Amino acid sequence: MAAILVSSNKSFSGRQYVYKHSSSTLNCEMTFGIYVPEFSGSEKLPVLLYLSGLTCTHANFMEKSGFQQFASKYRFIVVHPDTSPRGVDIEGDSESWDFGKGAGFYLNATEPKWSKNYKMYDYITKELIHQTIPQIAPIDQQKIGIFGHSMGGHGALIIGLRNPEIFKSISAFAPICNPINVPWGKKAFSGYLGSDESTWLQYDASHLLKSYTGPHRHILIDQGEGDNFLAQLQPHTLKSSENAEIQVRLQPEFDHSYYFIASFIEDHFKHHLKNLA
Amino acid sequence: MAAILVSSNKSFSGRQYVYKHSSSTLNCEMTFGIYVPEFSGSEKLPVLLYLSGLTCTHANFMEKSGFQQFASKYRFIVVHPDTSPRGVDIEGDSESWDFGKGAGFYLNATEPKWSKNYKMYDYITKELIHQTIPQIAPIDQQKIGIFGHSMGGHGALIIGLRNPEIFKSISAFAPICNPINVPWGKKAFSGYLGSDESTWLQYDASHLLKSYTGPHRHILIDQGEGDNFLAQLQPHTLKSSENAEIQVRLQPEFDHSYYFIASFIEDHFKHHLKNLA
Numbered sequence: 001m002a003a004i005l006v007s008s009n010k011s012f013s014g015r016q017y018v019y020k021h022s023s024s025t026l027n028c029e030m031t032f033g034i035y036v037p038e039f040s041g042s043e044k045l046p047v048l049l050y051l052s053g054l055t056c057t058h059a060n061f062m063e064k065s066g067f068q069q070f071a072s073k074y075r076f077i078v079v080h081p082d083t084s085p086r087g088v089d090i091e092g093d094s095e096s097w098d099f100g101k102g103a104g105f106y107l108n109a110t111e112p113k114w115s116k117n118y119k120m121y122d123y124i125t126k127e128l129i130h131q132t133i134p135q136i137a138p139i140d141q142q143k144i145g146i147f148g149h150s151m152g153g154h155g156a157l158i159i160g161l162r163n164p165e166i167f168k169s170i171s172a173f174a175p176i177c178n179p180i181n182v183p184w185g186k187k188a189f190s191g192y193l194g195s196d197e198s199t200w201l202q203y204d205a206s207h208l209l210k211s212y213t214g215p216h217r218h219i220l221i222d223q224g225e226g227d228n229f230l231a232q233l234q235p236h237t238l239k240s241s242e243n244a245e246i247q248v249r250l251q252p253e254f255d256h257s258y259y260f261i262a263s264f265i266e267d268h269f270k271h272h273l274k275n276l277a
Numbered sequence: 278m279a280a281i282l283v284s285s286n287k288s289f290s291g292r293q294y295v296y297k298h299s300s301s302t303l304n305c306e307m308t309f310g311i312y313v314p315e316f317s318g319s320e321k322l323p324v325l326l327y328l329s330g331l332t333c334t335h336a337n338f339m340e341k342s343g344f345q346q347f348a349s350k351y352r353f354i355v356v357h358p359d360t361s362p363r364g365v366d367i368e369g370d371s372e373s374w375d376f377g378k379g380a381g382f383y384l385n386a387t388e389p390k391w392s393k394n395y396k397m398y399d400y401i402t403k404e405l406i407h408q409t410i411p412q413i414a415p416i417d418q419q420k421i422g423i424f425g426h427s428m429g430g431h432g433a434l435i436i437g438l439r440n441p442e443i444f445k446s447i448s449a450f451a452p453i454c455n456p457i458n459v460p461w462g463k464k465a466f467s468g469y470l471g472s473d474e475s476t477w478l479q480y481d482a483s484h485l486l487k488s489y490t491g492p493h494r495h496i497l498i499d500q501g502e503g504d505n506f507l508a509q510l511q512p513h514t515l516k517s518s519e520n521a522e523i524q525v526r527l528q529p530e531f532d533h534s535y536y537f538i539a540s541f542i543e544d545h546f547k548h549h550l551k552n553l554a
Contacts, residue, residue, distance in 0.1 A: 010530040011539065012540045
């Protein structure tokens with residue numbers, strides 16, 4: 001079903017839009033944001049997909065990162081979806097902030113209770129970027145990058161590494177790097193995927209890097225040294241492999257907030273511009 | 278009483294702080310934000326005071342404008358207070374979004390019901406900038422500018438024009454320019470000041486401009502042409518006078534939101550930098 005426009009605000013050279021649509025992957029109505037800079041009639045523009053962290057909706061990045069300035073300057077369409085299915089109520093989906101609503105972890109759930117709706121991996125990699133967005137904005141399918149923050153940084157890494165034919169550039173702010181070994185990831189993966197931990201590996205960035213054989217990637221990661229969640233994030237577990245070069249920049253004093261993201265987001269636009277050129 | 282630190286986040290070169298303090302002017306506890314860029318030991322920095330619009334707190338500008346990037350780049354301390362007294366409950370202060378809480382209109386109320394607390398004019402011009410802020414940040418008292426949005430644009434204009442010895446640079450986003458003649462202003466001024474309209478004139482920018490005899494001011498105003506509140510704002514009523522040159526820039530398609538403010542805020546920092554030099 002076609003996406004329905006919820007709001008439109010002029011911002012820098014272009015417009016910040018919010019849409020809702022009925023997702024056939026998630027079996028519910030979803031809201032997402034998209035910024036489109038000024039463009040000429042037949043032009044196709046590169047796209048960045050931004051994945052948000054725990055508790056966020058499409059709105060946090062839109063309101064707090066200041067990204068529109070750089071999407072306008074460097075001429076990117078930017079798509080920023082929600083972090084879980086919404087508008088369906090499943091017992092246990094609202095009891096904690098790190099599981100269920102606002103905490104989809106960008107995977108395809110296999111446990112029966114969650115598997116009808118919690119398929120954010122397919123939603124992002126198939127429906128949103130290939131079906132929904134091309135109907136509303138002039139995207140260049142050959143120039144798609146992905147980035148995100150915290151749980152969304154995890155999402156960007158695992159989705160980018162597993163789908164190099166779609167996502168040709170990757171970066172992250174304070175990503176969850178080794179979810180199979182930290183409380184956030186263990187809770188989410190056991191809930192959505194069940195107790196067989198071998199099924200968890202496909203969603204663990206530090207594991208995926210070891211076997212990555214796709215085209216060469218330079219992956220930029222910014223991590224605040226004052227981040228209270230370092231024990232959940234474990235950036236040291238990301239090791240460069242032959243085809244994937246990991247650059248972790250430790251930023252003194254910065255925490256886990258959008259003040260941190262805003263301070264470095266221009267560098268991420270430059271990174272994707274270079275890597276999608 | 279000394280201000281108490283509520284939060285501190287590293288942002289660009291400096292830090293975004295939130296403080297609360299007991300205001301002797303307003304007779305209640307108030308929260309305000311202040312951004313301080315990196316500075317060397319004995320340095321004094323220029324200051325911008327930003328006044329927010331109806332319904333806002335100190336937080337909207339802090340979270341949505343992206344101002345920290347330019348406060349860091351152009352090296353300004355930026356102070357952004359709340360829009361009304363808080364933490365006191367007066368009958369009728371919460372019934373509408375354009376009167377009472379979140380709607381102090383930067384005046385000194387004279388009606389007995391409001392006059393104990395609703396003295397935002399004195400709070401801004403006396404207590405905050407001269408007593409509270411100097412205790413927590415190294416401000417250069419000779420380089421203070423003022424700006425704001427909507428009701429806060431009105432505040433910036435009237436406070437700046439009436440106190441040229443304090444505020445040496447003025448700008449505004451979509452200010453309420455002629456409050457004595459529009460519904461927002463009539464409601465607020467009759468409520469806070471009573472029915473004698475002659476007392477309203479001291480808080481009307483278009484009126485104050487006619488008699489302004491202070492040092493020369495170039496006042497920058499940005500106004501979105503797609504702003505739904507144009508009938509309340511009336512930018513055409515601002516006329517340049519001998520000592521005050523008004524520059525209204527009409528911005529096609531832009532609305533009344535923080536997307537509009539974010540799109541042009543760098544120009545306002547440049548304006549104040551030039552006018553405070």
